[in-house]
Amino acid sequence: PPDLQVLCRRLASTDPDALPALCPNLISHIHRCRGVLSLVVDQKLKDSAPEHSVLVHKLKTQLTTLLKNGRSQSSRFSAAILIKAVVDVGGYECLRTSGPWVQGLLSIIQKNDPFPAREIAIITLTRIYTLLNEYQALVREIATPTLSAFVKACLQIVNPPGSSKVGSPPLRLVETVANALCTITPLYPTTLRPFSAQIKTTFRIYVAPTAADQSAVPQSLRVWSRKLFVLQHYTTPKNDNAEEWGKTIEGFIKSSHATADQVFRAVQESWESSSGYTRQKVGSEGEPHGGSDSFEHLPPWLGLSRGAERLIGLLETLSEFLKSPTKIPVTTPVSSLLDLTTRITLIVPPLQKGARSQDGTQLNSAIGREEKDELWTALPDIQTAVMSVLISLIQRLQDNAVPIAADMLHQTIRILDAHDQVPIVREHVYVLAHRLLLLHGPTMPKLSVNSLDKLIQSCCRDLLTASGHARPKASPQDVKPANSKASSVKPSSNADAYLTIRSKASSVAVTDVSKPHLEAASFLLATFLSHLPQQHLKQTLRALVDRTAVLSHNKEAMVASVLNPYRTRTGKLLASVFPFLSRDFPRDREVEVLRSNLRTDKAATISTGDGEDDEEVLEKMQNGGEDAEEDLEVDAEEDGLDVGEEEEEEDQDEEMADAEA
Known part of the structure; x- marks a missing residue:
């Protein structure tokens, strides 16, 4: 083929120092020669050998010559790139002659x-060893004699000996080795x-x-190092x-508890271990500390912020243990993992004045305010x-996670109650709640469904804010108390300050959440309707979910x-969102199937009049002209997120009856 001829000609005529710039073009020629390079070629060429066999042999010889060129670093670099292609x-056919290349x-x-x-x-060597494994x-001929030398050379790059004059390698190269x-x-x-012990010591x-x-370690290097462990x-x-897998993951769980002992010393924990862990006595003198210089432990750390980073890294390592496949079936320490997550989720910030909650946090008076902050x-x-x-645990256990789904959902709601103002927390809550409701939602009792009120409101708020139909939730520092006195500060004489205030007041609601955040909220919104017992859902919340979906x-x-239509207490169906x-x-197929199987009711005939938007039509449909359903109106000025207190009071008798049962 012409590409093979051009390839051999360019390799022969190009100066070795100019080859790196030509590598992309040469690789494209190699890809077009796939059929020729994979053909069986006699290693001992004869005079009557076909032309393509001669060219393939010539190409391999040229690459070997470039690779062994001791004077030109550019030629060796280019040869390594082209050999991989x-x-x-x-x-x-190329692997069986790759011994000199290796x-x-x-x-x-x-x-x-x-x-x-x-x-x-x-x-390139990693790719060759991977392909050789099938033969x-x-x-026996190529991999076994050279693999030990390859691993030893890689570890020496990451951790060069003291006598070496070569400096520390870039983290990108360390990541490639991992x-x-x-x-x-x-x-x-x-x-x-x-090399197992040396690998752990090098990458710990x-x-x-x-x-x-x-130096700052990139997230990708952390992930590969954890996978290596x-x-x-x-x-x-x-x-x-x-046994080795179980021993290693139990060691990381104990390290997480030991780190938590130091990080959470400012809190008097009410948690009691169910897996046999005994908390260490931590003094209040000095700063929190942990780790060790021993090769069997992670490096030492000092200070609460660094201890928090170590604890986060240990938790992410546990997540990697649950994500990664194992060589044989193993016993997952579910009880120990849930014991650790329960301990951490029980730590909540102290309540603000005027807040109502059953979860109080007792602080250690011997610890300074700076460390608590x-x-x-x-x-x-x-x-x-x-x-x-928890997400990784569900992915690993799948349907076997049903018995522990209720406990994990309770931990999830507790985290949302404590940190609902943090977008990344809400995103993880939505992902985790979606997976839990798929397992546990259809069998949830009324009391458990009522505990999801804040989760439903938060999910709807994010989606409505992103679609421009609600304002972002105000931060606590932006809320001005109702009984606050007038400020004694004189008005600013800067005209631009008034323009800024006006722009903030009249601007359209802008969300600061990411696309994955909104996708997680969208999936969770559909799960509220498909995997929750609708008879246990409050009518105002169902109306809010329908409004958000539209x-x-x-x-x-x-x-x-x-x-999944909703029936009110009087037995009437809530208006459908099918219009x-x-x-x-x-033109969607699912919509056409629904259209052919649904009866057209009174609500479906309501059309959008002049000047009416979707919110007004929704209000008409959900009210239906009945006074008994006036509590369905959702005030857009208040983000459409207020659940009627009257309905909550009416549900108290039913909740108490269910609890007694």
């Missing part, structure tokens, strides 16, 4: 080549068994880093894989990490609303 498209790539890693050249050599004969070791550990566990500083470290159970003897600042991030652990144009929620669904999605 060749083995990707060539398959077995030796040349190893020499790049072991020598003092630039870090970019080492990085591409590691990537046991090639594994990625490579994660890839080959499940494939060659026996070969990597002697990246598992749960703190601000005390010399989890995968080390592959390297243990065959019968000890499950740091704790309340770090608590939302810590509890967000807790929700990540104004945010949420098709899944509107379909769920139509399929809005058919208007927003006129």
